[in-house]
Amino acid sequence: MVTPPERKVMVVADPTPHSAAALQYALSHAMLEQDELILFHVENPNSWKNTFSTFLRKPSFSSTSTAPSVPEGASTDIDFLDQMKRACEIAQPNIPVRIEKTDIDGKDKATVILSKCKALGIDLLIIGQRRSLSSAILGYKRSSGSMRGAKLIDTADYLIENSQCTCVGVQKRGQNGGYVLNTKTHKNFWLLA
Numbered sequence: 001m002v003t004p005p006e007r008k009v010m011v012v013a014d015p016t017p018h019s020a021a022a023l024q025y026a027l028s029h030a031m032l033e034q035d036e037l038i039l040f041h042v043e044n045p046n047s048w049k050n051t052f053s054t055f056l057r058k059p060s061f062s063s064t065s066t067a068p069s070v071p072e073g074a075s076t077d078i079d080f081l082d083q084m085k086r087a088c089e090i091a092q093p094n095i096p097v098r099i100e101k102t103d104i105d106g107k108d109k110a111t112v113i114l115s116k117c118k119a120l121g122i123d124l125l126i127i128g129q130r131r132s133l134s135s136a137i138l139g140y141k142r143s144s145g146s147m148r149g150a151k152l153i154d155t156a157d158y159l160i161e162n163s164q165c166t167c168v169g170v171q172k173r174g175q176n177g178g179y180v181l182n183t184k185t186h187k188n189f190w191l192l193a
Contacts, residue, residue: 006034007123012113013039013099015080018128021172023084025179026126027091029191030168037097038120039084042112044104110158122165129156129169129182160184 011026013019023039031037081099088097100120104112117125156169160182169182178192 003034004032006036007032008036008038008121009124009126010038010040010100010117010120010122012125012127013041013081013084014128016128017172018130018170020128021179022126022128022170023088024172025168025170025181025191027088029179030124030126031092031095033094035095037088037092037095038100038122039081039088039097040100040113040116041081041102042104042109043101044109108155110155110162113155113159114163117163117165125159125163125165125167127156127159127167127169129154129171156182 009026009031011019011023013023026037081101085097085099088095100116102112102116113125113127116122160167160169161184163184166183171180171182173180173190178190181189181191183189
């Protein structure tokens with residue numbers, strides 16, 4: 001039996017439920033045993049002060065394991081990247097996981113992510129995606145070149161359209177409702193959990 005070649009899979013990691021959904025999708029549907037998982041976080045010190053406690057309280061990635069939880073009243077200053085890595089190691093112990101971080105340095109987030117994908121030789125990029133009612137109805141603005149000035153397009157849509165590797169935008173639908181996936185060739189593809 002021929003084993004598929006090793007791939008580098010990168011999940012854009014943020015302290016948001018959308019990022020948690022992307023990671024859940026990656027672990028349950030996209031990762032193969034010989035793959036390497038890279039959790040990539042673009043730091044923008046002025047943009048967020050959120051915690052990752054919603055991810056930690058989510059149900060387990062598989063029926064046999066549980067994600068770590070945060071006790072009520074505990075400090076919310078948790079290093080969410082370490083928590084994500086630990087949850088990955090519990091859910092998929094045979095898959096190597098590493099953390100990469102970088103500062104935004106005045107660039108837009110999508111440009112930084114695309115640059116990192118190229119530098120690391122990423123084969124599959126997965127990003128959590130949030131759809132607003134207006135973007136679902138009106139669609140999104142396609143832009144060429146830099147994201148600067150393209151106010152209607154979100155980071156996930158930009159990455160899907162401009163990534164050299166396969167990029168999957170993931171939206172979680174309810175507790176057991178599955179995922180809505182977006183790629184360059186497939187829009188709003190429903191995958192049951």
